[in-house]
Amino acid sequence: MKNIPYKFYLPEDKLPTAWYNLRADMPPIDPMIHPGTGAELRADDLKHIFADVLSEQEMDDKTPHIDIPGPVLDYYKSYRPSPLCRAYNLEKLLDTPAKIYYKFEGNNTSGSHKLNSAAAMAYYAKQQGLRGLATETGAGQWGTAMSMACAFFGLELKVFMVKISSQQKPYRKAIMETYGASVTPSPSDTTEVGRGFLAVNPDSAGSLGCAISEAIEFASGSEGYRYALGSMLNQVVLHQSVIGLEAKAAMDELGERPDIVIGCAGGGSNLGGLISGYMRDRLQGRAAPKFIAVEPQSCPSMTRGRYEYDFGDTGGITPLVKMYTLGCGYMPPAEHSGGLRYHGMSPIVSKLYHDGYLDEAVALPQSRVFDAAISFARVETILPAPESAHAICAAMDEAVRCRESGEAKTILFGLTGVGSFDMAAYSAYISGAMRDTLPTDSDIEAGFATIPKLNFSKY
Amino acid sequence: MKNIPYKFYLPEDKLPTAWYNLRADMPPIDPMIHPGTGAELRADDLKHIFADVLSEQEMDDKTPHIDIPGPVLDYYKSYRPSPLCRAYNLEKLLDTPAKIYYKFEGNNTSGSHKLNSAAAMAYYAKQQGLRGLATETGAGQWGTAMSMACAFFGLELKVFMVKISSQQKPYRKAIMETYGASVTPSPSDTTEVGRGFLAVNPDSAGSLGCAISEAIEFASGSEGYRYALGSMLNQVVLHQSVIGLEAKAAMDELGERPDIVIGCAGGGSNLGGLISGYMRDRLQGRAAPKFIAVEPQSCPSMTRGRYEYDFGDTGGITPLVKMYTLGCGYMPPAEHSGGLRYHGMSPIVSKLYHDGYLDEAVALPQSRVFDAAISFARVETILPAPESAHAICAAMDEAVRCRESGEAKTILFGLTGVGSFDMAAYSAYISGAMRDTLPTDSDIEAGFATIPKLNFSKY
Numbered sequence: 001m002k003n004i005p006y007k008f009y010l011p012e013d014k015l016p017t018a019w020y021n022l023r024a025d026m027p028p029i030d031p032m033i034h035p036g037t038g039a040e041l042r043a044d045d046l047k048h049i050f051a052d053v054l055s056e057q058e059m060d061d062k063t064p065h066i067d068i069p070g071p072v073l074d075y076y077k078s079y080r081p082s083p084l085c086r087a088y089n090l091e092k093l094l095d096t097p098a099k100i101y102y103k104f105e106g107n108n109t110s111g112s113h114k115l116n117s118a119a120a121m122a123y124y125a126k127q128q129g130l131r132g133l134a135t136e137t138g139a140g141q142w143g144t145a146m147s148m149a150c151a152f153f154g155l156e157l158k159v160f161m162v163k164i165s166s167q168q169k170p171y172r173k174a175i176m177e178t179y180g181a182s183v184t185p186s187p188s189d190t191t192e193v194g195r196g197f198l199a200v201n202p203d204s205a206g207s208l209g210c211a212i213s214e215a216i217e218f219a220s221g222s223e224g225y226r227y228a229l230g231s232m233l234n235q236v237v238l239h240q241s242v243i244g245l246e247a248k249a250a251m252d253e254l255g256e257r258p259d260i261v262i263g264c265a266g267g268g269s270n271l272g273g274l275i276s277g278y279m280r281d282r283l284q285g286r287a288a289p290k291f292i293a294v295e296p297q298s299c300p301s302m303t304r305g306r307y308e309y310d311f312g313d314t315g316g317i318t319p320l321v322k323m324y325t326l327g328c329g330y331m332p333p334a335e336h337s338g339g340l341r342y343h344g345m346s347p348i349v350s351k352l353y354h355d356g357y358l359d360e361a362v363a364l365p366q367s368r369v370f371d372a373a374i375s376f377a378r379v380e381t382i383l384p385a386p387e388s389a390h391a392i393c394a395a396m397d398e399a400v401r402c403r404e405s406g407e408a409k410t411i412l413f414g415l416t417g418v419g420s421f422d423m424a425a426y427s428a429y430i431s432g433a434m435r436d437t438l439p440t441d442s443d444i445e446a447g448f449a450t451i452p453k454l455n456f457s458k459y
Numbered sequence: 460m461k462n463i464p465y466k467f468y469l470p471e472d473k474l475p476t477a478w479y480n481l482r483a484d485m486p487p488i489d490p491m492i493h494p495g496t497g498a499e500l501r502a503d504d505l506k507h508i509f510a511d512v513l514s515e516q517e518m519d520d521k522t523p524h525i526d527i528p529g530p531v532l533d534y535y536k537s538y539r540p541s542p543l544c545r546a547y548n549l550e551k552l553l554d555t556p557a558k559i560y561y562k563f564e565g566n567n568t569s570g571s572h573k574l575n576s577a578a579a580m581a582y583y584a585k586q587q588g589l590r591g592l593a594t595e596t597g598a599g600q601w602g603t604a605m606s607m608a609c610a611f612f613g614l615e616l617k618v619f620m621v622k623i624s625s626q627q628k629p630y631r632k633a634i635m636e637t638y639g640a641s642v643t644p645s646p647s648d649t650t651e652v653g654r655g656f657l658a659v660n661p662d663s664a665g666s667l668g669c670a671i672s673e674a675i676e677f678a679s680g681s682e683g684y685r686y687a688l689g690s691m692l693n694q695v696v697l698h699q700s701v702i703g704l705e706a707k708a709a710m711d712e713l714g715e716r717p718d719i720v721i722g723c724a725g726g727g728s729n730l731g732g733l734i735s736g737y738m739r740d741r742l743q744g745r746a747a748p749k750f751i752a753v754e755p756q757s758c759p760s761m762t763r764g765r766y767e768y769d770f771g772d773t774g775g776i777t778p779l780v781k782m783y784t785l786g787c788g789y790m791p792p793a794e795h796s797g798g799l800r801y802h803g804m805s806p807i808v809s810k811l812y813h814d815g816y817l818d819e820a821v822a823l824p825q826s827r828v829f830d831a832a833i834s835f836a837r838v839e840t841i842l843p844a845p846e847s848a849h850a851i852c853a854a855m856d857e858a859v860r861c862r863e864s865g866e867a868k869t870i871l872f873g874l875t876g877v878g879s880f881d882m883a884a885y886s887a888y889i890s891g892a893m894r895d896t897l898p899t900d901s902d903i904e905a906g907f908a909t910i911p912k913l914n915f916s917k918y
Contacts, residue, residue, distance in 0.1 A: 003472075005470070005471035005472075005536070006471065006533075006536035006537055007468075007471070007536065007537075007538075009466075009468040011464070012464035012465065012466070013462075013464075074465075074547075075840075077464070077465035077466070078465055078466075078548065078839060078840045079466075079840055079841075088533075089537065089611075107566045108840060108841075109836070109840060109841055109842045109877065109879075111879075115840075148840055151836075151837040152548075152837065152838065152840065170882075170886075171879075171880075171882035171883070171886075174882035174883075174885055174886040174889075175842065175879070175882060175885075177886070177889055178833060178836060178842065178882075178885045178889060179836065179837060180837065374637060377568070377610075377637060377638065378610040378611065378638060378639065379611060380537060381534075381537045381538055381567060381568060381574075381607055381611065382538075382567075382568055383568045383634065383637065418568065420568075420570075420630075420634070420879055421630075423629075423630035423633035423634060423637075424630070424633075426633055426634075426637045427629075427630075427633040427636070430633070430636055430637060
């Protein structure tokens with residue numbers, strides 16, 4: 001029996017050197033579809049949006065292992081390996097026989113796992129000779145990650161930041177600018193779609209949907225630019241596989257094997273990455289842990305959504321993808337402050353769940369999530385992002401079940417990031433102002449009302 | 460020749476298990492003096508202010524190695540070892556033959572090295588059966604560290620936070636409250652000294668001096684409370700020695716030895732900690748690196764201050780200590796935003812500098828410091844605290860000198876923390892609004908004007 005340290009860092013020479021492509025081993029996901037024509041999309045159809053290699057990766061369901069390019073691997077080494085942590089103090093607090101591990105992705109300036117994919121996107125764009133990338137950001141984590149990666153690889157970056165966020169979080173904007181990004185509050189008068197929004201509502205606070213549309217328009221109209229998106233895409237799940245591969249390699253080094261793997265699920269890219277290492281075992285017919293996805297009760301795409309074709313954005317301009325969705329028009333209740341607001345779920349994760357490879361999805365109320373976050377912070381020292389706290393809460397529930405049953409299960413969960421920029425939500429919880437409001441069935445029905453009625457009988 | 464990784468983490472079983480007390484090996488520092496009586500202070504005189512063990516540690520100049528108590532060691536393991544980083548990307552940027560290493564202390568929720576001492580203070584207070592601690596905080600890093608440590612060890616914490624900071628940084632206040640601290644903007648009407656300040660100026664923005672006085676008054680008047688201070692004290696330098704011991708142990712593991720060790724210097728606790736490992740060699744007569752302290756030109760205690768007795772606080776209520784000081788009434792120019800604002804310097808560091816054990820002190824203008832910080836952030840990915848960037852800038856200067864001379868020196872500097880909460884200063888720099896204003900000789904003269912004329916002829 002090895003002596004397990006509090007934090008285990010994989011030696012640099014044992015870091016994964018290839019991403020793992022779940023699609024090579026799983027049943028095929030339904031193709032992306034052009035919303036106007038109903039035609040299946042191919043990689044070439046994406047190359048005016050994404051960098052060439054990224055377009056190919058988006059469609060690749062054949063190649064199981066894709067080498068991480070040398071410069072990306074070197075970039076990873078500036079903040080990876082992320083630690084595999086043994087939650088001794090949490091175990092003690094819960095008085096559980098369970099062994100709790102977490103993979104902590106928050107030890108970098110972006111504060112989350114987003115950097116894993118941002119680095120890959122910036123590298124491939126640079127390699128192709130592009131001048132810059134355009135993207136959108138809400139709270140700012142993805143924009144920060146992209147600005148860090150673009151600064152490193154020598155690319156311009158244009159960020160459309162939801163206007164209300166840029167006003168409420170001026171320091172997030174400042175971080176992006178420190179790394180050289182150009183940040184434009186959205187809606188802006190610099191794009192046609194932005195001007196359209198402003199014409200209707202000059203005081204618009206902005207939305208992620210509008211920012212996405214502006215970023216795509218900017219990229220399309222700017223020589224040498226492409227668009228970058230940090231969640232949901234197949235390419236993002238691919239890049240995030242580094243989390244799960246590292247986690248498995250570290251567990252192997254320690255002689256440990258999880259009985260349960262738990263990840264929070266918004267767009268699904270973190271979850272898809274986290275489970276990659278062990279899901280491969282299941283897809284190839286070997287024994288594997290139980291996989292649990294955790295989502296907010298306010299945005300329950302897997303537990304209450306439909307598995308059908310929908311737009312990837314809220315504005316309805318992207319290709320259609322088959323996924324668990326609440327409808328692209330879905331709006332979480334105003335009280336929801338725990339992150340993971342996306343209406344849909346990664347097509348890869350959706351398919352794994354639909355076909356039973358991903359065992360379970362649970363939805364949690366945010367008051368329980370914040371309560372778990374604070375218990376965790378006080379004993380494990382790390383202040384978690386509310387998103388990550390969904391996984392913490394579910395892991396604590398499992399550990400308490402172990403206390404009750406006497407089983408000494410091994411639990412691994414993903415701690416995707418830190419909560420330093422989510423203090424308004426923590427304050428609301430501490431002051432007692434936070435409420436749990438569940439969407440009604442008609443709230444969810446309403447999310448589908450805005451999807452254009454298209455007729456794709458073959459799907 | 461070992462293959463040096465980007466980040467090296469000492470294995471947990473090689474973490475230091477004892478702090479190193481520089482005073483055991485260095486010439487004696489002049490005693491602390493009671494400002495009213497002129498009497499030398501002894502440990503017992505401090506026990507109504509600090510926890511008992513901390514009072515003893517403050518005076519201990521005999522014991523070279525003090526065991527880190529088991530619970531503190533376990534707490535350290537929740538965020539330590541901190542990585543020893545090889546700045547490959549910075550070396551490449553500077554095209555230098557120098558090898559640059561940095562010890563990064565920002566990978567914890569407080570964002571800085573402060574937690575190393577906070578953990579010790581909270582533990583000893585709890586062990587003594589105290590109910591709580593009181594402290595002050597300006598920007599919030601120290602208050603955050605104390606709140607984390609008190610939450611863990613089960614102590615109450617009262618934080619007096621400079622009022623203007625609590626208004627400008629509400630989220631720092633929220634983090635402390637999340638960890639269970641009670642935060643009071645200072646000046647407050649809850650203490651006599653606070654009410655005195657408010658009577659003179661009801662709209663006072665507060666100052667660290669006033670917050671210190673309120674915290675001491677609160678601790679004195681509250682059953683089971685003591686006061687905690689995060690910088691300058693001998694006990695803090697002792698606890699921070701873990702940085703330098705870990706750094707040396709990690710360098711030894713890699714088969715490396717620095718030619719130069721560079722630390723930023725505010726109150727001196729980080730610097731004293733960082734140099735501890737190698738300074739022991741010098742104090743015991745063995746070969747040692749060159750030690751360089753870096754301070755802001757706006758607050759140049761070592762390069763332009765006097766080595767004499769002064770108060771530790773700006774209000775003139777603490778014991779008198781012999782140190783490099785700009786006078787306890789010194790105010791840095793209003794344009795100064797780079798941190799390290801303290802008027803004095805740790806008595807230990809002061810003595811080492813005065814006696815020539817610490818080789819050099821350099822003062823840098825903040826524009827150069829922020830320029831270095833941004834260059835560093837873009838290639839090394841970490842956004843540094845402005846304080847830490849002083850050391851970065853000096854290390855880059857040394858590396859450039861190596862490029863010019865062709866010498867392949869090994870440079871080690873301390874990266875004490877992250878800049879996530881210093882974005883106002885970064886924004887000012889990026890927008891071109893930041894200026895360098897040097898204090899005049901009469902500015903420095905003015906700092907001494909408020910020191911009561913005391914007559915201690917024997918010193």
